[in-house]
């Protein structure tokens with residue numbers, strides 16, 4: 001068995017995540033596996049919705065102590081979601097179900113697109129609602145990692161707020177920031193250090209800070225529309241391939257860590273359940289992984305060859321600047337880490 005459950009104390013407390021479909025399940029599995037790797041003593045719980053396939057549920061049961069079926073809560077608030085350019089996120093209100101887990105005294109919710117890089121059990125010493133600042137608007141907390149206390153009363157109040165007032169971003173983060181509005185101004189102990197929810201895109205928005213403090217990162221959050229499982233990974237060269245033209249590519253080191261965990265701990269489980277065909281001899285592991293990434297999870301046929309990387313038209317420096325300001329830097333090309341470093345060095349000199 002690739003992933004071993006570690007049982008210890010603190011069992012009335014749990015890490016909690018959410019997956020409403022088989023793609024996000026891959027993220028949840030990597031997160032769960034990373035928590036186990038760093039020997040958490042707390043339980044692991046995943047909330048799923050009926051769209052998650054039966055086989056994937058079985059795999060989740062191998063990694064998580066509890067796999068709990070909940071119904072989808074959706075804001076259906078397309079106007080507000082459009083402002084965020086993420087219409088699919090209305091469904092994240094399903095996250096609110098985490099307050100119903102009253103079998104636990106305290107929990108830490110973590111998005112399925114996060115993974116831990118060390119043990120973070122010390123977060124259970126914090127109180128509701130503790131969270132790290134959102135990189136886009138630091139007076140709001142980011143709802144990808146937060147400490148909370150399950151309570152049916154809170155759950156009902158949140159649903160009531162969602163129904164009566166809606167959410168300013170059409171999704172859970174807007175609602176939770178309205179509900180826990182004193183977070184920004186009252187109690188610093190509820191401000192988690194940024195290293196507990198380091199958005200992989202922040203690496204580029206404040207590179208010197210990342211260079212100074214990035215090594216202390218405890219939780220990486222692959223925030224944004226392109227998730228680790230949307231990329232393909234060449235296990236021989238340990239590098240990403242395909243879709244490299246995606247301008248929102250995250251820091252490759254973190255992405256590689258996600259893929260290393262996936263390859264070592266999750267792929268063998270998917271093979272064991274026949275979700276991915278084992279030993280498709282002509283197909284190397286990377287291509288099998290590509291099948292996982294891009295096809296339905298029951299994909300058994302060899303995947304099609306990757307399309308050649310598209311040749312992008314050269315951008316004027318003004319266009320480049322505009323793209324950069326819109327958060328669409330060409331991280332693998334002109335705006336690569338090396339080039340940014342060279343530029344910074346010229347300023348420093």
Ligand code: UDP
Pocket residue numbers: 017018019020021024088089091092095110111112113114144222223224225
């Ligand atoms: N989520 C999900 N299915 C979806 C979208 C989101 O299960 O279709 C869950 C998942 O746990 C995810 C969280 O909601 O991590 C928040 O969404 P996401 O991480 O995509 O938002 P971001 O952090 O990129 O803003």
Ligand code: GLC
Pocket residue numbers: 089092111142143144145169171172173174223
């Ligand atoms: C944020 C958070 C995510 C949340 C989304 C919608 O970007 O990272 O957890 O679901 O906003 O509110």
Ligand code: MN
Pocket residue numbers: 111112113114144221222223224
């Ligand atoms: Mn997220």
